[in-house]
Amino acid sequence: MEDIRVRIAPSPSGNLHVGTARTALFNYLFAKKNNGKFVLRIEDTDLERSNEAYTQNIFDSLKALGLNWDEGPDVGGNYGPYKQSERFDIYPKYAQMLVEKGYAYECFCTQEELEAEKEESMRNKTAHVYSGRCRNLTEEQKAQFRAEGRKPSIRFHVPKGKEIVFNDMVKGELKFKTDLIGDFVIMKSNGTPTYNFAVVIDDMLMKINHIIRGEDHISNTPKQILIYEALGAEVPTFGHLGMILAPDRSKLSKRHGATAVSEFVEKGYLTEALVNFVALLGWSPSDGNEIKTVDEIAQDFRIHEVSSSNSVFEYDKLNWMNGQYIKKLDLKVLAEKLKPYLTKYDLNELTEEQYLKMVEITREPLTLLSDITDDVPYFFGEYPEIDDEARAHIDSEIGQMVLKDVMSKIDGWDFNNLHQILEDFRTYFKEQGIKAKITMWAVRAAVTGRTRGADMCGIMEVLGKDKVKKRIQAVIK
RNA sequence: AGCGGUAUCGUCUAGUGGUCAGGACGGGAGAUUCUCAUUCUCCAAACACGGGUUCAAUUCCCGUUACCGCCGCCA
Secondary structure: OOOOOOEEOOOOOOOOEEEHHHHHHHHHHHHHHHOOOOEOEEOOOOOOOOOHHHHHHHHHHHHHOOOOEEEEEOOEEEOOOOEEEHHHHHHHHHHHHHHHHEEEEEEEOOOOHHHHHHHHHHHOOOOOOOOOOOOOOOOOHHHHHHHHOOOOOEEEOOOOEEEEEEEOOOEEEEEHHHHHHHOOEEEOOOEEEEEHHHHHHHHOOOOOEEEEEEEHHHHHHHHHHHHHHOOOOOOOEEEEEEEOOOOOOOOHHHHOOOHHHHHHHHHHOOOHHHHHHHHOOOOOOOOOOOOOOHHHHHHOOHHHHOOOOOEEEOOHHHHHHHHHHHHHHOHHHHHHHHHHHOOOOOOHHHHHHHHHHHHHOOOOOOOHHHHHHHHHHHOOOOOOOHHHHHHHHHOOOOHHHHHHHHHHHHHHHOOOOHHHHHHHHHHHHHHHOOHHHHHHHHHHHHHHHOOOOOHHHHHHHHOHHHHHHHHHHHHHH
């Protein structure tokens, strides 16, 4: 059996979109599962919208997600070049070949004529298919048009009365009548190929034999099959994935929040969580365990079991999953990943050891890496900013009593053994009828300026005895 | 309008011609904790509708509805 080859062919007209990322993922999973090759091709035919920065973003995002390609613009391969803009010279000859064999013909229709045709069918409320008026032009007519300065496009001659049938890996058998497909353009009058033509030529030349893509491409498929057949090439096996929708069931767009993988990263999502989440949109694990690495998923992946319906991208589960991944992350790795979200603080105030300790005690509630920003201000600066609730605890009679008591004892406290000390401290007040909660609230309020936060022992340990004393002293009346 | 696709808790999904229709997120209740959170336990929550086929349909068939996609010399 021939090796399986799949590809992802993003166009660099924007940063890598999560939808594209999911398509890439499913291609990657399919390739890994079947020991195939995953190739990356950049479809930058549209020079005006394409941009080098986006190409770089696509590379970076794919890598960050762990979707490494076997062949591509940067790593090369036997079927390059892998950038469509470097392949412009190869399309015309195939188009020419199709013309010579009678599968395609030159079309001299102008934009205006085409639009008129379209409006006509709109008026008649019928589906618009190109009339095919240029199909049988004589040499004289063509010469005449050329003399007028008209540049022809090349249209594929779609055979009438046929039915194109293919067995989609996710949707099953799909049928299309060719009568509903108008002769479509394969080479624009400016000499560049259209999408439908370029993909087929590229996929054929790159020996791509399985094409997994979004279902927005379903209606392109019969056209592409027609081209493969005219070329005498083997038709690949297709698989069309349902779309990812926003919660309001519309296309996922900027107004719903992040859409590009890099934006998710900036917001504090871990790429491991993002791929895992996105894999669950359409695919489900056979063992019920939803938290899985890409490689684990690949082992369990069967394209035929992928759901063929659309799915809604809900942040709730992504957030939960991101939290799960943060909890599992190695402390040092996490500490490093958190740094970009702590730029408003002077990390030099803490030793490496203190910093790690801080991360250790504040990591638990994190959903997004960026949550850390607002969770740790009291580790920095001389005195914390005290909020109203904390102020109330500090100023209360019990609060002042507790704090004075701390000050009277703190010099004797061993900050390496705070757990036991604070335990005893709480018990001491408990015996006087003061709840542990209230006792600790006073301490917490004085030291952090807040009523909620990380473990008090940990906080005091990171801050050190001197700073803790200073802060408490400052609020005692 | 036409063509194509899809339809199980709010969301992602599992599943079957006879099931208490399962799980996860989210929601609710409780427990734990120095707080918030975490964690743990429990609870509520679904087979779109109408016809068939069948002893039996959520499951198979047809239709309706809803939603999505496509109808470019964009990709």
